[in-house]
Amino acid sequence: MPEGARVLAPSAVKAAGQMWTDAKQLQDFPVPQEMTSDDLLHTKAEFVDASKNAMEAEFDGVELHGANGYLLEQFLSPVSNIRKDVYGGSVENRCRFVLEVITAVAESIGKGKTGIRLSPYGVASDMPHYPEIDATYKYLSERINNLGIAYIHLVDHSAMGAPVVPIEIKKLIRNNFRNTIILSGGYDKDKAEDAIQRGLCDLVAFGRPFINNPDLVERFRNNWPLSQDLKMDLFYTADEKGYTDYPFYLV
Ligand SMILES: Cc1cc2nc3c(=O)[nH]c(=O)nc-3n(C[C@H](O)[C@H](O)[C@H](O)COP(=O)(O)O)c2cc1C
Known part of the structure; x- marks a missing residue:
């Protein structure tokens, strides 16, 4: 401040x-x-x-x-x-x-x-x-x-x-x-589909999965596995590490 x-x-x-x-x-x-x-x-x-x-x-x-x-x-x-x-x-x-x-x-x-x-x-x-x-x-x-x-x-x-x-x-x-x-919080692809099917929402937003899966949408589309390697100790730190340095599924 x-x-x-x-x-x-x-x-x-x-x-x-x-x-x-x-x-x-x-x-x-x-x-x-x-x-x-x-x-x-x-x-x-x-x-x-x-x-x-x-x-x-x-x-x-x-x-x-x-x-x-x-x-x-x-x-x-x-x-x-x-x-x-x-x-x-x-x-x-x-x-x-x-x-x-x-x-x-x-x-x-x-x-x-x-x-x-x-x-x-x-x-x-x-x-x-x-x-x-x-x-x-x-x-x-x-x-x-x-x-x-x-x-x-x-x-x-x-x-x-x-x-x-x-x-x-x-x-x-x-x-x-x-x-x-839009709903968000703790969703994976199946839970998101279910919430939409049940009429609870029109869209689902993803937070953490987008951090360690920079290609999250492509992974959902292709049923590729999601990375489980999420470095929470790097949350709220002031540089790019733990934010934009996770690998894509296809390299
Ligand atoms: C590193 C990090 C920073 C976040 N910063 C904010 C923030 O500034 N404001 C906010 O409303 N939510 C913030 N959130 C919460 C997310 O927007 C989202 O609601 C939350 O991660 C739940 O979605 P998820 O289970 O898909 O991760 C943050 C989450 C993470 C992991």
Whole structure:
């Protein structure tokens, strides 16, 4: 983080635990400052600018990050968002900033190029469960559907040791949202086919298998075996080792 940068969040609530930084390794989460009305406007504009830049760089679209304890999810949760204004309190108020950001980005680059990643029941970065999770994601997914963006991408990190994400919440969001649903987390080819066949989603995203199988799609297509050699000790390190140096099946 640049020297002197302000640390912002919906509310001045410190997350428990530590975060990884390349320069200083593990650091305690700081106590953030509650975002002012100006901060909200500025941040929304930054999402729009970043999205426009991505289009200028010829990306196909933009995935807003509303998952895993990132800023947008912090607005959704009544634990991290204890604001007293129209952005905190009720389900509608906690979803407001997320919906405003989606609207602004979709208006600027096109709703067909806009998606969002969400992690209901995720606990990454000290995001504990709360009683109104289902009500929050019910309302949010209905409203996102009205905005007509391209997709919702649902994260499930239970295969990485996180708490189970109830199937009911995935079905609820599937039923509320008419465009593409992407699921991710712990999938292999068979599990992915099964989820699509059962109508739970339209697409499945892969994370770790893509790291040690740079030709993952070709391997799926040709039924080639997947590499099981995944060097987890090289995750979150700052160079290419463990990221772009895995071999292709056909050399
Ligand atoms: C090295 C590494 C870095 C990751 N970084 C992020 C991240 O910055 N933000 C995020 O939302 N998820 C991150 N993830 C999670 C993945 O996006 C994905 O949700 C997760 O790996 C589960 O999918 P998988 O079982 O196919 O790997 C990361 C995963 C790995 C392995």
